[in-house]
Amino acid sequence: MHVVPGIAAFVLLLAGCGSVQGHAGTGAGCGQLTTADEKAAVFFVSSPGATGACGYTYAGKPSGRVLTYPPCTEVCTEPWPSPDGHYTLGGLTVTDTASGHAVARLSDDAAYGYVWGSDSRHLCGLLNGPDRSLVAMVASIGGRPEQVKLAPVFTRVRYSDLNLVMCDPRHERAVLQTSYQHVTAIAVVSLGDGAIVAEHDFPDTGPGFPEHSTPVVTGVAVSPDGRYLAVLHAIQGAPGSPGPPSSPTGASPPSRPRVVAASPTGGLPPPIPAYLDLFDIEHPGPPIARLAGALDAAFSGDGTLLAERVPQANGSEASQVVRWSDQQVIWHGSETLSGEASAPGVPDIALQIYQPGQPSNQIVLIRPDEQPIPVAAGQLTVP
Structure with missing residues (x-):
C-alpha cells in the first residue's frame, strides 16, 4: 500500500490510554477466560435488563469475556466488537475484551466512519481527498496508518449516500456502496494501489x-x-x-x-x-x-x-x-x-x-x- 501525502492523518494512539467507555472484563455469569478461549472467536449477548454483554464461543460456551455498556448521557455509544470478539471499538477507542484495557484511539478524520477489518487487527475508514477523490485509510492496532488514494469510482451513477461495507486487509481489498433511495452501485477496490477491481452499477432512480x-x-x-x-x-x-x-x-x-x-x-x-x-x-x-x-x-x-x-x-x-x-x-x-x-x-x-x-x-x-x-x-x- 502507498501512503498519500498531504491528507489528514489517521492516528492510533497506542496502549496506555487508560480506562475508557465500553471497557470489558470478566464478570459473574459469563464464565472464566481459559487458555482455549484466548484464541477462539466469540460473539456477545446482552441479557434483558443487563448493563453488559457476555461473550460466547461458536461452540455455544461462555468465554469469560464481557462488554460493559457505558452510561448513556447525551449520546449513547455502544461497543462494536471486532469480528473475532477480541477487541471492541467504543466511540474512537479500541479496547481489549479480555482485560478491559484501552489499546488504541482513533482520530476523528474519517468522513464516512470506521469499520473493522476482516482480520480483527485493522480498522478502516474513508477520507475526502483532493479533487473530490476518496482516500482509504487502513491502520493496524499498534501500527502506523497507511492511506491509499482510490481511482475515480461511481462516476456513472447518481448517489447521495456512500458506505464502506467491508475491509479485507489480508487480500488488500474493500467493498464500497452508494445509494440514492435505493442502492445504485457497488465497487470492489484494491487497497494496494487504489484501482477498481470491479464495479456493479444499477439503474439510477433519478429524481423519482x-x-x-x-x-x-x-x-x-x-x-x-x-x-x-x-x-x-x-x-x-x-x-x-x-x-x-x-x-x-x-x-x-x-x-x-x-x-x-x-x-x-x-x-x-x-x-x-x-x-x-x-x-x-x-x-x-x-x-x-x-x-x-x-x-x-x-x-x-x-x-x-x-x-x-x-x-x-x-x-x-x-x-x-x-x-x-x-x-x-x-x-x-x-x-x-x-x-x-x-x-x-x-x-x-x-x-x-x-x-x-x-x-x-x-x-x-x-x-x-x-x-x-x-x-x-x-x-x-x-x-
Whole structure:
C-alpha cells in the first residue's frame, strides 16, 4: 500500500490510554477466560435488563469475556466488537475484551466512519481527498496508518449516500456502496494501489422512484472472509399496494442482519423481495448463483451459508439458513430473524430470533449439517 501525502492523518494512539467507555472484563455469569478461549472467536449477548454483554464461543460456551455498556448521557455509544470478539471499538477507542484495557484511539478524520477489518487487527475508514477523490485509510492496532488514494469510482451513477461495507486487509481489498433511495452501485477496490477491481452499477432512480415493475437493489451483504457478495433485488410496490409485512413488535428493538440497505422509499410500500444474486469477489464477473428473494441476508463466517429473513404467504415473517451452493435450506424457523453474528473462517452462525408475545429474543447457533444449539435469551451486540 502507498501512503498519500498531504491528507489528514489517521492516528492510533497506542496502549496506555487508560480506562475508557465500553471497557470489558470478566464478570459473574459469563464464565472464566481459559487458555482455549484466548484464541477462539466469540460473539456477545446482552441479557434483558443487563448493563453488559457476555461473550460466547461458536461452540455455544461462555468465554469469560464481557462488554460493559457505558452510561448513556447525551449520546449513547455502544461497543462494536471486532469480528473475532477480541477487541471492541467504543466511540474512537479500541479496547481489549479480555482485560478491559484501552489499546488504541482513533482520530476523528474519517468522513464516512470506521469499520473493522476482516482480520480483527485493522480498522478502516474513508477520507475526502483532493479533487473530490476518496482516500482509504487502513491502520493496524499498534501500527502506523497507511492511506491509499482510490481511482475515480461511481462516476456513472447518481448517489447521495456512500458506505464502506467491508475491509479485507489480508487480500488488500474493500467493498464500497452508494445509494440514492435505493442502492445504485457497488465497487470492489484494491487497497494496494487504489484501482477498481470491479464495479456493479444499477439503474439510477433519478429524481423519482422507479416504476413498480422495475427491480431495484435494496441491500448488499459481504461474507466475513471477504470472498462473496450478495445483492438483494426487489420489486418496488405501486402506491397503495400492499408490500411485505413489517416486523411485528418484539420484546426489545431488534438489530438487523449485516446488510447495508438503501435509503427509505419516501412513503411508498416496501419493495417486495424478488431474487438474490451472489458474486465471487476473488473472480470478478457475472453472478455465480441466483437465489429466491429475501428481506435481509447475512453470511456465515466461512461464506458457505446465508441466513435470511423471508416473508410468508400469511403476512408473517420467518427465518432460514440456506447453503447457497446447492440452495439447500438447512434450517427453517417460524421466528423472525433480527440479528446475526459470524466470524471469518467459522462455519457456524449465531442468529437472534424473536416471536411476538415472547419476553425476549433468543440466540441460537446454526451449524452445517448439525442440530441447532440454543445459547441464551437476549440480544446480540453487533454493528
